[in-house]
Amino acid sequence: GAVVSQHPSRVICKSGTSVKIECRSLDFQATTMFWYRQFPKQSLMLMATSNEGSKATYEQGVEKDKFLINHASLTLSTLTVTSAHPEDSSFYICSAALAGATHYEQYFGPGTRLTVT
Amino acid sequence: AQTVTQSQPEMSVQEAETVTLSCTYDTSESDYYLFWYKQPPSRQMILVIRQEAYKQQNATENRFSVNFQKAAKSFSLKISDSQLGDAAMYFCASHLYGGATNKLIFGTGTLLAVQP
Numbered sequence: 001g002a003v004v005s006q007h008p009s010r011v012i013c014k015s016g017t018s019v020k021i022e023c024r025s026l027d028f029q030a031t032t033m034f035w036y037r038q039f040p041k042q043s044l045m046l047m048a049t050s051n052e053g054s055k056a057t058y059e060q061g062v063e064k065d066k067f068l069i070n071h072a073s074l075t076l077s078t079l080t081v082t083s084a085h086p087e088d089s090s091f092y093i094c095s096a097a098l099a100g101a102t103h104y105e106q107y108f109g110p111g112t113r114l115t116v117t
Numbered sequence: 118a119q120t121v122t123q124s125q126p127e128m129s130v131q132e133a134e135t136v137t138l139s140c141t142y143d144t145s146e147s148d149y150y151l152f153w154y155k156q157p158p159s160r161q162m163i164l165v166i167r168q169e170a171y172k173q174q175n176a177t178e179n180r181f182s183v184n185f186q187k188a189a190k191s192f193s194l195k196i197s198d199s200q201l202g203d204a205a206m207y208f209c210a211s212h213l214y215g216g217a218t219n220k221l222i223f224g225t226g227t228l229l230a231v232q233p
Binding site for chain 2: 032034038041042043044046049091093095097104105106107108110111
């Protein structure tokens with residue numbers, strides 16, 4: 001149980017275009033989902049926390065108008081990278097926290113590799 | 118601010134041997150959770166083990182165990198009988214219990230190599 005999927009796993013887009021990444025909790029409801037960015041050989045950097053039905057909370061330094069997050073249901077959150085540029089190329093990982101759980105464990109998706117040309 | 122420090126960027130262990138990965142953290146909270154996550158080459162984050170700060174007993178999951186020293190704010194991971202499949206990046210993480218902050222704070226990671 002507690003499986004999180006991400007789609008697509010890899011995406012290549014041209015500079016100036018937008019790309020959407022989906023994060024789904026397949027077998028549980030997630031009141032909170034998180035979006036991370038990971039550069040090669042580095043740790044996960046939290047970008048934003050997304051709660052179902054409300055606006056996402058962005059970490060300091062993350063442009064909310066560039067990284068649009070929508071959490072429309074208890075099983076789906078989307079990250080849209082708008083007007084992508086080569087510096088947005090990275091590995092994006094989502095995670096979901098089990099609704100009602102007290103141990104605050106996060107279940108991670110397999111990640112999406114974004115390449116902006 | 119809460120921080121998590123992993124002072125070993127890389128570690129190596131022989132197959133079947135034991136290795137310990139270090140982690141220290143800094144928090145002013147009295148109640149929190151600590152985690153070790155594994156990230157193999159596939160980059161899928163996998164939970165290895167979880168420790169609740171209010172529990173004095175060290176958590177154990179098969180070949181994985183922790184040495185939780187609350188006063189010293191230390192949370193090391195011991196891998197016994199190391200296997201080739203244990204080769205991965207290991208991240209220590211802490212979580213604040215309740216309040217307005219609901220996120221994991223990750224360390225910088227330790228890359229573990231397992232030698233056959």
